Amino acid sequence: MKRAAGLAYRRGRRERDGGGLRRVAVPLALALGTSACGIAVPMDSLVQDDATTGSIAARPAPQLSPDLNAEDWRRAKGALALALDPQGSGAVVAWDNPDTGWKGSFAPTGRPFVKAHAVCRAFRASLSGKGDASSLQGTACRFSGPDWAIKDVKPGKNPA
Secondary structure, eight states, X not given: OHHHHHHHHHHHHHHHHHHHHHHHHHHHHHHHHHOOOOOXXXXXXXXXXXXXXXXXXXXXXXXXXXXXXXXXXXXXXXXXXXXXXXXXXXXXXXXXXXXXXXXXXXXXXXXXXXXXXXXXXXEEEEEXXXXXXXXXXXXXXXXXXXXXXXXXXXXXXXXX
């Protein structure tokens, strides 16, 4: 009987000690298992924005003329996209805005080429309105999607 009582005492003591250890070990294991180690590092200084870098101010995108309003430019961009389309016919595409009197045309010169992960194409343009007429030449590029962005434009030699 003494032996049975001694075994029961020791079993009870182990359960009490094990139970106390389990009460600490289980939450500790859960906390360690579900926690994450990491360091937060601000990345703003590593990402450079194309608009502004350091002390160099952003250069505005070239336009055909500062006299064109938003609607003129919308119509001109549509004609530019049609004219420069690599799958297009290469024909001259005209545009006009009867409300302002501005009109013009675009004609691709040469074949499309890839530059800095963009499809680019040279063009000739004519522009007239408010008694002025000009001939321009330049390059436009598009990265993805239908929108072409004029990268450079300067006075041209021959009207388009």
